[in-house]
Amino acid sequence: MSREGVEHALRARADERDRISGDLLDLESHTTYRLLKGATLRGATEQRWATAQESLARLWRLNDAYRAVLRDAEQIKAARSRLSTEQLAELTELLAGTSVLLRAAAKPVEQRSLLPEADERLTLDATVTQMDAAFRDVTSALNDIDAQWNTLLPRLDTAGAELRRIRELEQDLGESAAGLDTLETELKRMRAAVVEDPLGAAVEPDLDRVARLLTASLAELELAVVVKQDYARRRENLEAALDRVRAAESEARLAHGAVVVKIALPPQAQPRSRVDALTGALDALDVSADTWVLRAKRLAELESDADGAAEQAQTTAKALYGLVSRRDELRGRLGACQVMAVRRGMAEDPAATGLFARARALLWSAPCDLTKAAAAVEDYQRAIHGGTS
Template identity: 80%
Template sequence: MSREGAEHALRARADERDRISGDLLDLESHTTYQLLKGASLRGATERRWAAAQESLAGLWSLYDAYRAVLRDAEQVRAARTRMGADQLARLTELLVGTSVVVRAAAKPVEQRSLLPQADQRLTLDETVARMDAAFREVTATLNDIDAVWNAVLPRLDGTDADLRRIRELERELGEAADLGGQEAELKRLRATVVEDPLGAAVEQDLDRLARLLAGARAEAELAVVVKGEYARRREDLVAALDRVRAAESEARLAHGAVVVKIALPPQAQPRSRVDALAAGLDALDASADAWVLRAKRLSALEGEARQAAEQAQATAKALYGLVGRRDELRGRLGACQVMAVRKGLAEDPATSELYERARVLLWSAPCDLTTAAAAVENYQRAIHGGKR
């Protein structure tokens, strides 16, 4: 190496040493590294972390040897203002040659030999490459563990928050649910993730537990609301039952008015649900069940009352609609008769017979709508020559 080349290489190596030193300090101050140092690990994580620590110990050993060579090189350069040939040769040997000595590692007695263990000699570049490989192994381990913790621990915290909130709501309700099994399961999952994140397969169990506790929390929150609003909602439900009675009464009146005009099947008779709903409300008032169950039942009764009222109203509308359908068929029959006159078919015996059949059906009471509609259809086809 030239003098300028040697000095430039020494400055570059000094910068490299400072950068490596900073990276190693950052590694040891990494949050996950600090957590793992004092953690009680097991399984796949324990094995992976042990291997990473061994690599890290080797890295520090290499770094000490690397730094010692650079320290020697800096001392050689500082000995004289202008380097002589001997200094330059020595500096070149340190910077380019196999100047880093890696001592043979001590082995367990069962792996030793009575023959001397040879030390390794590496160049500075080879040493940096080995340190980089060890550094990457350690950071890869940290990243893999960190990825699991970042993904799973917040979800465990959220599930734990649900459990704590459920306990608070239970105290507010004065009731207690049997969640001891879920609490134990949550502790087990947390211990598994903390102690062996790389071997943990907790996603399915955590999904199931999270759904269960989220559902239990929602039920408890609803129960608290229902408990506070029960008196008002009960009054609203009583009013809703009155609306059901009114709607069912209208449906019965519609059935009575229509059944004399339109032939109805037995199943068209409106059925009352209000008595069953009223009995359900009475049972709810007398219930000693937990508020979670009472909240569910109250919400169900409210929904059933709305549905019963809507169904009764729809029944009345449908029944009156049958009369409208009959009147619409009467109108179609009249229009067809006018068309028959225009076409000169009014006196045709076959056409007249079809008209008369349709007319009798439509003006009979009660009217068979299905048969009457078919009769009108036949008459209309006859007028149009069998075409529609």
């Protein structure tokens, strides 16, 4: 190499050494790396990290040998302002030849043979390439472990926070959530598995299940606390809702009484009251010894049942009055058909007249059979229109 080539190569190698040193410092300060250095690992993670540590040990040995060569080259360059031919040759060998000596590493006795271990000689470029490969082995292991921790530990933290909140709500209510001790034990087991063996811990299905159960339990207890605090007001509102049910059922009974004399109704059309059963359920809830979680569920059911009973009674009354409207609509259709019959000269037709008389008798009888009356009106209409309705 020329003097200019040597100087250029030394500057480039110095920059390279500084960059590598910075990367190694970043590696040592990496949070996951620092955690793993003192961690108790097992399973797949222990094996993966052991392999990564072998790569790391080789990386440091390569780096020490690499830096030693550069240090020798810099000392030769600094010794004289103008390099001799011999010095240029020596520097060329250091910078471009197989100048990096990597001593054979001592192995555990179970991995040794009786033959001597051979040292390695590498160029600076080959040394950097091997350092890069070892560095990538270590960072790959770090990334894989870190990815698992970053995925699973926050979820475990969230589940743990929900568990602590549930314990607080249990104290507020003076009640215990079913199965919580089992879930707490499972969480501890999963956390230990994730911390010690993130690569081999197949905890996600169990974590999904435990998280769902904790979330559901927390929601139940939060609702129970609200119900306990607000029970008096909600009970008062429920009493008002039951009054609305009574009023709606009374209207349905009145409608049935008014309609049954006009329209023939089946026995099942008789309105049935639900208010007594709902009132009894509310009274039973007042003296219940159930937990507030169960009482909260039952109170919500009663509120829904009361609203449904009132709506059902209102619908029944409307339907009953609608039967009278249906009868009146059929009467109107029959009258319109009679006018049409006169226009078509069928007013004296014996068949049409008979059908009209039958339909009129059904519609003006009390109680009226709507099904038969509707069929009779259809028959009369078809007769007037020549067999088509």
